[in-house]
Amino acid sequence: MRRLILFPALLYAGMASADPFESCTSDAYLTQSAVATTYGVNLSTGEYTLVQNDMGTKGKVNATGFNPNDNYVYGWSNVHNVPARFGSDWQVEPLAVDNIAGKTFFVGDVSLLTNEYVVYRRGASTGLYAIGLDPANTETYLQMRLIVDGATMNLRIFDLAFHPSDGFAYSVDNKGLLHQIDVTNGTSIELGDTGESGTFGAVYFDVNGQLYISRNKDGRIFRIDIDGANYSAELFARGPASSINDGARCALADILDDTNTEIDFGDAPASYGTLLSDNGARHGLAGGATLFLGDDVDGESNGTPFPMSDDEIDGNNDDDGVQFATGLLAGSQAVLLVSASDTGYLNAWIDTNQNGEFDSNEQIVGDRLVGAGSNTVFISLPEDAIVGKTWARFRLSSDAGVGPAGGVSNGEVEDYEVDITADGASVTYYPSSDDWATIAYEDNWPIEGDYDMNDLVVYLRTAVYRQDGLVTFLNISGEIAAVGAAYQNGFGIRLPGVLRSQIDENRLEYTINDLPTAPYNPLESGPNEAIFMLMYNVWNYVSAGEDCTFYRTEIGCGSNIQARFNINIPLLEPVEMSTSGVFDPFMFATPGAWHGSHYSENPGRRYEIHLKNQAPTESFDFGLASVDIGVDASDPLSELWFQTEDGMPWALEIGTRWEYPREFIDVLFAYPAFEAFVNSNGESGHSWYLPENSNPNLVFTE
Amino acid sequence: MKKYIATFPLVLLLTACGGGGGDGQLILAPSQPDTGGDTASGGDGNTDGTVDGGVGGTVDGSGGADTDGGADGGLVDEQAAPEPYVAEASASSELTSDDHFDFSTRWDMNIDFDIEAATGTTGFLSICTEFEFDGEDAYGVNFDKCALRTSIVDGIYNGSMAVTNDISSVLAVIWFADESGAPVYNEFELVNGQESIQWR
Numbered sequence: 001m002r003r004l005i006l007f008p009a010l011l012y013a014g015m016a017s018a019d020p021f022e023s024c025t026s027d028a029y030l031t032q033s034a035v036a037t038t039y040g041v042n043l044s045t046g047e048y049t050l051v052q053n054d055m056g057t058k059g060k061v062n063a064t065g066f067n068p069n070d071n072y073v074y075g076w077s078n079v080h081n082v083p084a085r086f087g088s089d090w091q092v093e094p095l096a097v098d099n100i101a102g103k104t105f106f107v108g109d110v111s112l113l114t115n116e117y118v119v120y121r122r123g124a125s126t127g128l129y130a131i132g133l134d135p136a137n138t139e140t141y142l143q144m145r146l147i148v149d150g151a152t153m154n155l156r157i158f159d160l161a162f163h164p165s166d167g168f169a170y171s172v173d174n175k176g177l178l179h180q181i182d183v184t185n186g187t188s189i190e191l192g193d194t195g196e197s198g199t200f201g202a203v204y205f206d207v208n209g210q211l212y213i214s215r216n217k218d219g220r221i222f223r224i225d226i227d228g229a230n231y232s233a234e235l236f237a238r239g240p241a242s243s244i245n246d247g248a249r250c251a252l253a254d255i256l257d258d259t260n261t262e263i264d265f266g267d268a269p270a271s272y273g274t275l276l277s278d279n280g281a282r283h284g285l286a287g288g289a290t291l292f293l294g295d296d297v298d299g300e301s302n303g304t305p306f307p308m309s310d311d312e313i314d315g316n317n318d319d320d321g322v323q324f325a326t327g328l329l330a331g332s333q334a335v336l337l338v339s340a341s342d343t344g345y346l347n348a349w350i351d352t353n354q355n356g357e358f359d360s361n362e363q364i365v366g367d368r369l370v371g372a373g374s375n376t377v378f379i380s381l382p383e384d385a386i387v388g389k390t391w392a393r394f395r396l397s398s399d400a401g402v403g404p405a406g407g408v409s410n411g412e413v414e415d416y417e418v419d420i421t422a423d424g425a426s427v428t429y430y431p432s433s434d435d436w437a438t439i440a441y442e443d444n445w446p447i448e449g450d451y452d453m454n455d456l457v458v459y460l461r462t463a464v465y466r467q468d469g470l471v472t473f474l475n476i477s478g479e480i481a482a483v484g485a486a487y488q489n490g491f492g493i494r495l496p497g498v499l500r501s502q503i504d505e506n507r508l509e510y511t512i513n514d515l516p517t518a519p520y521n522p523l524e525s526g527p528n529e530a531i532f533m534l535m536y537n538v539w540n541y542v543s544a545g546e547d548c549t550f551y552r553t554e555i556g557c558g559s560n561i562q563a564r565f566n567i568n569i570p571l572l573e574p575v576e577m578s579t580s581g582v583f584d585p586f587m588f589a590t591p592g593a594w595h596g597s598h599y600s601e602n603p604g605r606r607y608e609i610h611l612k613n614q615a616p617t618e619s620f621d622f623g624l625a626s627v628d629i630g631v632d633a634s635d636p637l638s639e640l641w642f643q644t645e646d647g648m649p650w651a652l653e654i655g656t657r658w659e660y661p662r663e664f665i666d667v668l669f670a671y672p673a674f675e676a677f678v679n680s681n682g683e684s685g686h687s688w689y690l691p692e693n694s695n696p697n698l699v700f701t702e
Numbered sequence: 703m704k705k706y707i708a709t710f711p712l713v714l715l716l717t718a719c720g721g722g723g724g725d726g727q728l729i730l731a732p733s734q735p736d737t738g739g740d741t742a743s744g745g746d747g748n749t750d751g752t753v754d755g756g757v758g759g760t761v762d763g764s765g766g767a768d769t770d771g772g773a774d775g776g777l778v779d780e781q782a783a784p785e786p787y788v789a790e791a792s793a794s795s796e797l798t799s800d801d802h803f804d805f806s807t808r809w810d811m812n813i814d815f816d817i818e819a820a821t822g823t824t825g826f827l828s829i830c831t832e833f834e835f836d837g838e839d840a841y842g843v844n845f846d847k848c849a850l851r852t853s854i855v856d857g858i859y860n861g862s863m864a865v866t867n868d869i870s871s872v873l874a875v876i877w878f879a880d881e882s883g884a885p886v887y888n889e890f891e892l893v894n895g896q897e898s899i900q901w902r
Contacts, residue, residue: 323845325885326826326877329853335826335877335885337845426852430864431808432831434846437866451794469861580810580864613804633801640801647799655807655866668797672789681803685787686867686894689807693787 018087020071024250028204029064030214031075032242033562034543035513036061038090041221041239042301048239049300050308052090054515060543061092063108063119063159064248067133073248074117074133076105083117083131097142101126106201106244106546109169111162111183112251116140118169118183120160124151128186148186155179155188158546161203161211163226164251170226172200172213174547178224178231192231196222198556199547202247207254212236216245216545217558217702241702243545243552243559262286263407265303267319268391268415271356273405274303281395281405281413292341292412293321293396306417307514319414322394325376327427328420331383338375338394344411345400346370346377350392350418352385358393358404367400385420392416421465425472428464430581431655436461436479438658439585443485444596445609445642445650446630451666454553454700456489456538457482459657460582470574476532476583480563482700483538484553484663488590490536494617495569496579498530504570510534512541512565522567527618534565537590553663558702582653586610586617598627612649613641648678654689659699670698808866812898813850813859815874820857825876827854829863833873833889841887843875867894874901 027040029051036055041048055061059079064086066073077084080094081104087093103126108119115137116130127150132140157171160181169181176197181188194213202214209227214220219241222233262285266274274280280303289297298318325335328350338346348365349358364379395402397411421427431437436459442449443456459481465473476493483489503523510522510532524531535541541563544550548557589595591604606621615636616622625632633645642650652667661670668674673693676685687693791797799805813829828851832844849863854876865872874888890899 325843325845325875326828327851327853329826332826332853424853426850426859426861428861428863429849429851431866432847432849433851434844435831437808448795466861580862581808611804613802635801638801643801644795646795646797647801647803648794648797649805652805653807656868666794668789668791668794673787674794675789675791675797676787678794678797678799678803678805681800682806686807690868 018089018091018093021066021073021088021250022071024066024068024071024253026250026253028202028212028247028249029066029073030202030239030242031055031061031064031246031248032240032244034060034244034539034541035562036092037513039240041237048237049302049304053308053513055086056091058540060244061086062104062106062244062246064246065109065117065162066248066250067110067115067117068112068250068252069110069115069133071250074108074110075246075248076108076119078104083119095142097131097144100144100146101129105129106246107157107159107171109159109161109248111167111169112164113162113167118147118160118162120150120153120155120157122150122154122156124149126150128153128183130183147183153181153186153188155181158199158201158216159203159246161205161247161249162251163209164205164207165209170205170211171203172196172224172233174199176233194222194224194231194233196233199245199545201242201245201546204247204249205251206249207252212247212249214239214245214247215241216243216547217241217556219560241558241560242562243548243557244543244562261299261301263299263301264289264292264297264412265300266393266413266415267304267306268393269356270303270305272305272351272358272391272393272415274305274415276302278303279405279407281393282407283395283397283411283413284407284409289410289412290342291344291396291398291410292318293394293414294318294339295320297412306415318412319416321396321412321414322416324418327425328381328385328418329423329425330381330385330387330420331423332381334379334381336377336379338370338377340370340372340375340396342372344370344396344398345402346375346394346396347402347404348379348392348394349404350379350381350385350420351390352382352420354386354388354390363404364392365394370396381420387420387422389417389419392418422467422472424467426466428466428580430462433461433463436657437582438481438652438654438656438660439582439611440652440654440658440660441489441587441609442650443487443489443587443609445607446625446627446632447596447598448631448644448648449650450664451648451668452484452553452661452664453652453667454482454660454663455485455487456480456491456587457484457658457660458491458585460585462582464577464580467574469576471577472571472574474569474571475567476569477566478534478564479561480535480538480542480551480565481561482553482660483542483544483551485550487595488537488539488593489587490533490590491538491585491587492524492531492533493582494532494584494586495530495577496584497577498571498575499528500524500530501528502571502573502575503530504572507568507570509568510565511567512563514564514566529617530569531617532567532569534567535563537593538563539590550663552702553660553700555662584610584614585653586614587651588619598629599624609650610642611651611653612643612647613639615639615641656689658689659691659694659701661698662700665698670695808864809895810862811865811892811896812862814898815854815857815859815901817857817901820854820876823855823857823878825854825857825878827852827859828875830873830875831869835889840884841873841875841889843873865892865896872899874899 030039040051061075064075073086084094105119115134128147156173160169160171178191199216200213201216211224219239221237223236264283323337346368440453441456459479463475522532542551589607673685673688677688828848830848832847834842871891
């Protein structure tokens with residue numbers, strides 16, 4: 001065992017040391033997703049909020065545990081492949097530990113009595129390890145030692161948690177059996193059957209010896225009474241679902257009920273006055289919320305400013321009371337349809353000068369009395385309203401004279417991100433401003449695959465902005481829905497007929513999960529055409545989860561969507577563009593990655609798969625079709641591409657948010673009418689892809 | 703500040719409805735589908751009507767050319783008894799299609815509006831895919847599900863939109879935004895692959 005030189009905190013060179021948590025906090029923390037994201041769960045109310053979506057690591061963080069001895073959270077950083085420490089800002093600080101296991105870990109917690117970070121992995125070549133966390137104990141500090149190998153201790157568990165006082169660690173395996181683990185020797189006892197099965201990727205204790213377990217596929221949190229020896233799991237709360245899931249909580253903390261969630265806050269960015277500390281707009285809900293916009297209103301303990309809005313996370317978007325019946329055109333009137341539950345005063349603002357605040361001269365509705373039901377409201381946009389995305393706030397209350405900030409005793413506030421367009425602009429959406437189309441790929445070209453059409457599945461939506469018939473701006477948004485691929489693939493979109501030089505490169509905006517990707521420039525340099533490299537390797541943004549091989553294609557491998565993207569593409573001059581729909585989305589082989597032993601050299605960027613008869617980009621190497629067992633029948637001179645001799649494709653575009661087949665299920669079995677569609681060359685079976693035409697047992701469900 | 707000015711009295715606008723003509727009604731009757739070009743004829747192998755419960759069977763749901771009406775307000779054509787579709791092939795690798803067939807599940811449709819009665823007006827046009835007729839004289843529209851949003855001057859708009867196969871009708875809504883204005887609606891029933899919709 002190597003001796004390490006002692007420093008107060010042994011970190012990688014150059015990394016700053018962050019402050020610990022102020023105290024043993026009551027919240028439970030869930031760290032999820034391929035690009036680590038942390039939520040705080042209030043166990044007394046079941047409410048959860050996004051705490052940090054930028055943890056300073058592009059990779060997963062697993063096996064988290066709270067150390068009450070120093071009030072830091074410890075976890076395993078996949079990118080660094082060593083344990084890491086997290087302070088109150090949730091930024092990763094890798095520790096200078098010699099990883100004697102050589103593997104990554106997703107099961108772990110801090111043993112508070114012995115002040116060690118304990119991690120576990122099944123398998124003979126790995127096992128149960130402890131890493132000392134006490135700087136005063138120089139013999140053990142940051143030393144990793146093996147307690148027992150993973151064949152002797154053989155448990156199918158996905159996290160563990162230490163009891164606040166009895167010294168044992170506890171976990172629930174995927175069959176729902178509760179195990180008590182003695183980490184001094186790696187032995188365990190099976191205590192009983194909790195009655196719930198699944199992958200419980202996050203488990204934690206409270207000070208009363210209650211164990212909480214969070215199930216990956218649906219986010220449900222169950223409580224088990226360890227101290228009371230009642231081992232059946234009781235459904236306690238609903239949290240966010242993810243295939244990557246790890247829980248940390250200060251086991252010595254009580255469940256505090258000091259939060260008041262009977263208040264409705266907005267969710268515009270913080271500069272608009274959203275947080276309580278900024279005297280943000282808020283409406284009291286105590287005594288029964290009877291006055292609200294739309295269908296309902298939900299309460300929260302504090303504002304959740306974009307991009308951390310509760311409406312995105314908790315599955316209940318209560319911003320539903322305002323419809324924009326017309327677009328918002330600078331210098332014109334617009335029509336809003338406002339739905340109210342009862343009579344009240346409506347006040348509203350739009351940040352037309354995009355300064356991040358609702359100025360008093362930006363009030364578009366002032367003390368307008370609205371009644372129960374739908375109200376048609378006419379507003380005016382100033383001539384100098386700046387074109388582009390901005391925010392609008394609507395407040396309904398019994399009181400008149402309400403401003404953009406501050407609290408009132410009843411009603412609701414709804415914040416909307418809105419799109420102001422130039423006067424005379426037209427926008428074409430595909431499939432609509434709120435729907436999705438799907439692109440699905442088999443990634444084995446030129447070899448015929450199994451037609452489960454889920455090696456890569458992307459949901460896409462496009463918006464094309466025109467002025468006088470010429471395109472001035474485009475927006476593409478999408479979600480990585482599934483990756484059922486062993487290969488590593490990238491995803492890009494080409495704009496047919498548009499040149500790279502026509503794009504206003506400096507004003508491109510590309511975000512992933514609402515976080516800017518700048519300074520990354522997605523516009524591919526080199527080719528003359530406008531090609532956007534959205535992800536070089538989709539596996540960098542999604543994860544299969546602890547018990548699964550692929551992302552969102554296998555049974556029981558549910559997860560929320562882990563990667564969403566959005567790109568705004570302004571053009572330098574208005575151009576003619578006849579293309580529509582999804583443009584030319586394509587997958588390519590991740591540069592440097594293996595794409596089959598039939599290629600002696602990794603093909604990388606030269607390898608592309610497009611929709612049938614869609615020509616590839618300039619980077620494509622048609623020589624890659626010459627594989628012995630390949631069945632590609634492309635004929636470039638006849639403009640026939642990416643099809644077999646029978647005309648079958650390696651990619652499909654489907655005009656809906658498609659329920660794609662499960663792993664290894666041929667699309668023909670999941671959707672029998674696909675046969676009619678294909679054999680008739682599209683004359684019949686037009687809607688073969690709709691859910692009502694599927695075999696529901698054969699499509700992937702979360 | 704520019705306003706939408708309906709210089710043409712709405713009453714006249716209503717009586718001069720295009721596309722099939724309602725007499726003085728706010729709602730314009732659906733225009734005749736323009737069956738140009740490559741539309742699919744309704745009866746070859748499509749099944750329509752009610753939807754099968756699921757295992758092994760399939761019917762062409764809302765996409766069939768024979769089903770009637772808008773999203774909710776229309777009538778389901780119940781003439782033909784649904785025949786569950788059973789695939790004969792045992793794998794997709796056994797299917798064949800023409801090399802030029804592109805598997806597209808959408809088509810591009812022209813929008814050819816030249817509304818005589820709207821000459822001299824400025825309005826805002828939306829073409830939306832989720833809507834419900836209220837049985838009397840108006841529609842409930844989900845304005846978050848629109849495929850086209852544009853200003854429309856003199857009642858003239860030429861453009862195109864992509865329509866997915868499962869859409870059997872779309873609703874055009876024009877607002878002439880003065881304080882007393884109510885929107886004008888025109889529902890278009892579509893045949894799959896329909897070349898254009900027209901409003902005169």
